[in-house]
Amino acid sequence: MVRQERALRTRRLILEAAASVFDEFGYEGATIGEVVSRAGVTRGAVYFHFASKRDLAQGVVEEQFAQDGVPERSCKLQEFVDTGMVVAHLMPRDPLLSAGARLSLGQDVFDDIGGGAIPGWIGRMEALLLAAGERGELLPHVVPADTAWLITAAWTGVQIQSQKLSGRADLELRVSGLFQHLMPSIAVPGVLGSLRMGPDRGAQVVAEVAAVRAAEEGAGGADDASGASGASGGGVGGEAPVGAQAGVGVG
Template sequence: MARQARAIQTRHTILEAAGEVFDERGYDAATIAEILSRAGVTKGALYFHFTSKEDLARGVLGEALTVEGVLPQDSKLQEWVDAGMVLAHRLPREPLLRASITLSADQHARALLGTSWPGWIDYLGALLRRAKDQGELLPHIDPQETAALFVGAWTGVEVVNSAISGGSLEAKIAALYDHVLPGVAVPGVLGRLDTAVDRGARMWRAHQRSHGADTPASSV
């Protein structure tokens, strides 16, 4: 059991180092040598877990769809909001998550690896379908189409914010929800939704408290 735990920790250490390098350098410029240096592991340890740079990048993308901090809510539309707000809180703090967007937005890497976006679209679409079943969405709203459009909008806001302003991603994503929600939510639900800038931070702290942790953790 101790050996298995060490192997899991080593794999995660390698992925975190790879996330930092892919996020900073992009896929093509990233090297195994730099990832090894950041991770502080041997080449043998890295190749025990990953067969190539491409395999390592796939491992990073595999960590992208994480819903830690998205706590169950009676309102599935609030849960949908929380998914985007928690991610906006975590992303600037977790290179492994940021790297998934870097890789997904990189045309060459995308051709080799695919992206994390389909998983997010399916997850958010499922939440919106449940919200519609509960009468929270306007009748004409297509949950899957809305999820796909929102993932595109969320990603675009993050990319532009990172490239141009570097300001609060949480504030930008809160504003995105405030623009989108009146077009999808029934009026009686709209007024009860919490889209405050600190919503993601509050949900993440509640998640951390429930798991006995005081500091943010990386995605699992």
């Protein structure tokens, strides 16, 4: 268990270093040596986790889908909007997302990693639209697969233009504008009026996720303390009370 946790931490450290290198130099300009230097690990550690620079780039692209981001909503179109707004909020702040975008759109790597993150985002958005359709949130003409493709393409175009013109400083504002223009064409009126699509929506959701995670970690710590107290103070035969055994945090 300890070795596995250490290996996961090392892998994450390598991916974060690789993301900063790919984001700065692009795929062709990036080197394993620079990743080794920034991660503070050995070259052997990098190759233990990733067989080549291509595998490392693929790992950076895939890691963005492994991160917590958007809570599940009863309104799937709100979850749909939240997904786009959270990425807009994090893109200038998270090298993994920024590098993923560069790797997905760069001509020097596009064919090598099969479209990068684009197919994953299309699939994620289509799944949310399918769920929204099952809940009666979509207008009758909406085809989820087509809409997911178009909105992902539009979001990508907004990101590129924002990066070129403002260094992504206005990305949240521009993505908010994109949703405010497009959602009336797919959402039924009763749902449309309830959607929160302001420029600060991504920051709000990120803060919500952080608060939930902090509460869960606090509850887990309290349960651990309770279990330790029970084990030292009163279990029969050295065993902790049943209540202490049952108290585990969600994580």
